[in-house]
Amino acid sequence: MDHEETLEQPRRHHRLEPFRDNGPTFVLRQWLNIIFLVGAVAGIIAMYTCSRETGIYIFLGASVLKFIELALRMLKL
16 A cells, blocks of 8 residues: 555544534434423423322333434434
């Protein structure tokens, strides 16, 4: 291999550089995050106003949406 012939290295990202993700699932992930946040707050409110069990179920349902969002982000779908 000649010294003139170099392999192009992928650009390294600095850890403080903003992460730009404009993939095809970006909007879907944003909506899943919004629904998760609303569900988490609703679950906490339900724990103190209705019953603790109802609040936990609401919070667990919201957590499932967060795990779906996480899987989409990690798999870069």
